[in-house]
Amino acid sequence: TTRNIVRLHSWSGIPREVRPITWRLLSGYLPANKERRELVLKRKREEYFRFIEQYYHSRTDEHYKDTYRQIHIDIPRTNPLIPLFQQPAVQEIFERILFIWAIRHPASGYVQGINDLVTPFFVVFLSEFVTEDMENFDVAALPLETQRNIEADSFWCMSKLLDGIQDNYTFAQPGIQNKVKALEELVSRIDEDIHNHFKRYEVEYLQFAFRWMNNLLMRELPLRCTIRLWDTYQAEAEGFSRFHLYVCAAFLIKWRKEILSMVDFQGLLMLLQNLPTIHWGNEEVGLLLAEAYRLKYMFADAPSHYKR
Template identity: 40%
Template structure:
């Protein structure tokens, strides 16, 4: 490891792990209390809100997750071997693998909010459609009969009793040896204040008015302020300014402590299964952004997802969680890049490239990782019904979308029904990924500004999906059954702009006002 010492037991190949070992040196010092982390754009979590996230009083734990389908793509990552343990989890088209670490992790107490998930077949139906849309469309119609039950796959043993795996059986450890800047450079703050005086007035208050912040964030949040705003609205950062930095430091240490404890513990077949499935999904993550193919980023996402899965045995890891975690990660990454290059224009479009990562030190990435983890944990807490066994939240939203479409446009609802196209066949991914895969990432992040601002964004999301269907109503009414499923699984949104998202949100708001009483909860 270039003289920097090993990151975990076993031999680690190249593949960019020198930087990962630096990341490891950093968070260890933080865990030992040798350094105090500065605020990440002044974001901090509230410790009393740890219930349901895997961290409670006297317990160090971590949560993070992400749900949704993932489109097939060949992995370009180099193979590494740690502890020479390998195995692979069979994919179940058109189903989703759920790996549950129940063998080693006790079920949470009743006070904990269970976050379990099965992940659904419609997500993988989209993978089948990507591979061969025309050929697979008839098979997709049978998706409701192909739901994959929760299971822990059997681990194939080699002659030597070892297990086969494409990469390391455990992620690298995390460390923090260099503090990031305390806040944004003054030039960036001045520009932000000049253009966003309302945000500045709210965020600089001794006690932030969260309802006023929700109302302002509904129409969009500046990228450099987005991590702070999202952390506040998700309940991760306390609204009191005098508590924010201290709480933030404490929460980051909790993540580091719990993650490194899990990485140092012996791995069993269940942990290997979780890691293998995560590593199958990560190469498919937001392929339009090169940074998600970088080893530093994939290692961070591995730790987030693996730690959350092991600490939440009721749900484990659900195939596709990578999409939601990656969306949060890049959101928290943008301000750190603006800090590193002292250039506010890096915050505008989320068009991050591989060369941008060279501007970021390991401490900045480590803080992005910890804060992304906690915000994702809070997000899952608010929508946990979507991911528990039997997916009641997902099916409830699909039923609601069907009722909503019948009220908004009975003709389109009838056309879909007569063509044999149920909501399950295309909207399951919409519900699990919150449209991350239906829009370019910058637009999905803008959409999430409104979702985070909505106190019940899982409910509002259904109306956004209804407005999205009506946007394409003319195309859909003219399409055959095969054309319908192909169109709905690959919406032509690549050329959409933020103006289109604003219009979609406005229509969803109107639909909610008009039809909420008819559609019901």
């Protein structure tokens, strides 16, 4: 099928100019059937703005005002170093997207961390209209219609992503607790030295990996790297849940030398919470994904003799 062919080609990274349409296809937002695309987009964008008309005024109601307050506090903290995200027009877009998502998903509601997940979609859909210096681009200068389309598409694609990892954000975040446990179990099998080193200095996986699961490594990597990572996540079955686990394991082992050279709790935690990826680009992400794929093959899809 069209979607499978697109998946195959997307795994190793999508060229910038076709990324917006490819992401819409991969997330299942856009139908594979070309004839239906225009119609579906029009319908879904209208549906989103109907939600806004229906619900957005209720953000000040007693029942929702805490949710709205939390969103309002979190949004300026989303990518604080990129001017694009400090613009009032952009912050309002994010507030609407997150508020509508929260009230349509009462089982989880809004949880800190979800705010980060809008960003890659927003940037990719904006990239259709802006070619250079996106980080400083004035979104309010775009036609209103274009702004609205970017907003609606970001909402729907983020919703599709969250459908697959909903238990990460329900009460007590059981999905994340389980994934951190799974990471610990995996690392103990892949690299006993790191695992024992953590034990020895009483570092708990939750202390650093909670954020890796909650924010899908977005806080650990530059935004351009997250976008490249998501090309693969959307192409891989259960990319944001199961495959992400192997990426986290590969990411941890990447810093093996640095980790093993730290011989106190404080130093280890400081390192793990500030890993030096600021200069990372496509090449580093490509290597990380290849290693994650290898680990997944060995430990998940594995011939049983690999599993001890």
